[in-house]
Amino acid sequence: MRPMTTTGQAAPSNAVAPDVGASQAPVRVFVVADVRVYRELLADALASEDGFEVDGSAPGDIAGMAIGMTEPGVVVVDTGSVPGPGGVRALAAAAPTAKIVAVGIPDDERAILTLAEAGVAGYVTVEQPLGELVAAVEAAANDELQCSPRVAAALAKRVATLADGRQGNGDQRLTRREREIAALIADGLLNKQIARRLSIEQATVKNHVHNILAKLGASRRDEVAVLLRTHG
Numbered sequence: 001m002r003p004m005t006t007t008g009q010a011a012p013s014n015a016v017a018p019d020v021g022a023s024q025a026p027v028r029v030f031v032v033a034d035v036r037v038y039r040e041l042l043a044d045a046l047a048s049e050d051g052f053e054v055d056g057s058a059p060g061d062i063a064g065m066a067i068g069m070t071e072p073g074v075v076v077v078d079t080g081s082v083p084g085p086g087g088v089r090a091l092a093a094a095a096p097t098a099k100i101v102a103v104g105i106p107d108d109e110r111a112i113l114t115l116a117e118a119g120v121a122g123y124v125t126v127e128q129p130l131g132e133l134v135a136a137v138e139a140a141a142n143d144e145l146q147c148s149p150r151v152a153a154a155l156a157k158r159v160a161t162l163a164d165g166r167q168g169n170g171d172q173r174l175t176r177r178e179r180e181i182a183a184l185i186a187d188g189l190l191n192k193q194i195a196r197r198l199s200i201e202q203a204t205v206k207n208h209v210h211n212i213l214a215k216l217g218a219s220r221r222d223e224v225a226v227l228l229r230t231h232g
Contacts, residue, residue, distance in 0.1 A: 024051075026051050026052055026053040027051060027052050027053065027073050027074055027137060027138065027141040028053050028054075028055050028070070028071065028072045028073045028074070029043075029046050029052055029053065029054050029055060029072055029073070029074050029075075029076060029137060030054070030055045030056055030057065030058075030063075030066075030067050030070055030072035030074075030075045030076070030095070030098070031043045031046070031054065031056075031057035031058075031075075031076045032057070032058060032059070032060055032063040032067075032075060032076065032077045032078060032081055032082065032091065033057070033059070033060075033077075033078035033081050033103075034059045034060050034061075034078070034080070034081040035078075035081075036059075038078065039057045039058075039059070039078075040057070042057075042076060042078075042103070042133075043057045045130055045133075046076070046133075046134070046137065049134055051138070052134075052137070055070040055071070055072045056069075056070055059081060060077075060078075060081035060082045060083075060087065063077075063081075063082070063091060063094075064090050064091060064093075064094040065094075067091065067094045067095045067098075068094050068095070070095075071095075071097070072095060072098050073097075073098055073099065073141050074098060074099045074100075074101055074122075074137050074140050074141050075091055075095055075098045075099070075100050075101070076101050076103055076133070076137060077091060077100060077101065077102055077103065078103050078104050079102050079103065079104055079105050079115070080104060084114075084188065085114055085115065085117060085118035085188065085225070086118075086187060086188050088100060088102070088115065088118040088119065088120060089118050089119060092118070092119045099121040099122065099140035099141060099143075100118075100119060100120045100121055100122070100140075101120070101121065101122035101123070101124065101133070101136050101137055101140050102115050102120045102122065102123050102124065103124045103133060104124070104125075104126050105123055105124070105125055105126065106125065106126060107125040107126070107127060107148065107150055107151075109150075109154040109157075112151050112154045112155070113154060113155075113158055113223070116155060116158070117186075117223070117225040118225070121140045121145070122136035122137065122139060122140040122145065122146060122147065123136065123147045123148070123151045124136050125148055125150075125151070128148065132146070132148075173215075174212060174215055174216075177208060178208055178211060178212050178215070180198070181194055181198070181205060181208045181209065181212060182212050182216075182224055184197060184198075185209065185212070185221050185224045185225075186224050186225035191205045191206055191209065209221070212224065
């Protein structure tokens with residue numbers, strides 16, 4: 001039977017129906033969360049959305065190994081399930097081609113910037129609904145950023161600060177020892193730990209840290225990682 005048009009007349013026999021199967025490949029997602037119920041709910045919710053395929057899920061302590069056996073395009077991470085920025089970087093290393101979307105972050109500028117420094121490509125705060133997670137995952141897969149206005153404002157402010165820092169401090173290069181200490185700061189080590197690692201006095205480390213922050217135009221230790229990438 002030939003289909004009818006909206007006017008009640010038969011449609012032309014040569015009419016071409018839209019090819020609903022000719023869509024792009026689904027976004028492959030891996031979910032990281034310690035609480036099993038939460039993890040399964042996130043995975044089921046994303047799997048039920050058109051255009052998504054869940055590769056798997058795991059708690060934070062084994063996520064790196066589990067992700068290594070799949071090839072997700074996006075890793076959705078409950079930030080409470082990994083040990084800070086270092087844990088996020090470890091996940092990024094386990095899936096170097098994947099984008100990281102952080103879930104459950106506080107709507108706080110410092111937390112957002114810390115995650116940005118660790119390489120997070122999408123953000124869903126504790127107050128945002130499931131639809132925002134879907135949008136963030138889709139945006140990250142397309143190399144775009146979907147985030148709240150507050151997140152966008154924080155990131156824009158940071159970019160402006162970095163630009164000013166490059167103009168004012170770009171000619172001040174770190175020494176070899178300063179680069180070494182800056183890398184340890186970026187890994188989250190404290191002055192006492194750095195001193196022990198490098199077999200130098202803690203007061204010496206403190207002086208180096210002061211010089212590093214001044215040269216990079218930073219005001220806090222947690223800004224060092226992103227500034228290192230900016231200054232090369």
